Amino acid sequence: MTTAGTAVHSPDFSAGVQLLADLRNEITRADTKATVLAGVLSMSAGLLGGLLTSSRSPGVLSALAGALWWTGLLAHVIAQLALLLAVMPRYRRSRWRPGVPLTYFGDIRRASRSGRLGTALTETGPATTDGLLTALAETSRIVAHKHLWIRAGLIAFGCASLLLPGSLLVN
Template sequence: MTSGDGAPGPTDVEAAERLLGDLRAEIARADGKAAVLVAALGMTAGIITGLLANSAWAPGDLSAVGSLAWWTGILALALALFALLMTVLPRYGGTAWAPGRPLAYFSDIQRAARLGRLATALDDTARAPVSGLLAALTETSRIATVKHQWIRTGLIAFCCGAVLLPGAVLAG
């Protein structure tokens, strides 16, 4: 809510702070999901490697269809690993902080300090807390969205690989 003079009211700040906290928690959950999926991917790769090492069978023994499914499955698992690693890759602010703008992200603080304007930037941010919160909400929302896109890609690729590899062996 805004007050009669158009200035942001306490509810605006509280709502923005609550949403920012929710977004940060969602980013942490996304990183946790990616870590679990990378562990599952590692177990899958370990099982496949163990089975191949302890048998006389080799992917070259497969028919053309089986071979296509096998190598497509291997590529799917590689894509899954790439996507899941992209999930946990640090993401830096999309816009560079400039004097007069609120501090919203750690890279903003670093840039303001490098320019010798950190104290002024902190004062600007304190005078207009909603502006800083809106900038932080925008950036953390972008980060959460990108992380979830990579998780979806990784999960779909992992499932495809998990179906294609045994399917290739069954196809012969």
């Protein structure tokens, strides 16, 4: 059995700390990508509004062109929602209880509300590896969800980018 000091200086622990830092950087990059893409989508929504007020409104499109237009508009809305979901903070219910290491702010809040924050911090020190493993699992879950919503948003935006102009060409 290793002591907490030995575990903190082990190669496995150092690799875990590096992975956690990389995951946190990836969360920041994913949030930045999704925010920029949401901004681009918002600007393109302004262009769509301009198209609606022009002489080529959806009401004067043929049946096929109208179907393409409304499908493209739906894809645009789905893309916007997906990118907003990508940047939405991901919280989980704190599962902290006495004897379990603190791993994120929800655990700290729960320990504080129960009046056990000092004890929890003391117990977390020796259980650093357990806390690191929990933090790695939770952070990787957050990254996976963000990437899922960014991919969904990009696919929907790609569809909208083809369908909306295509509806005007088919007419």
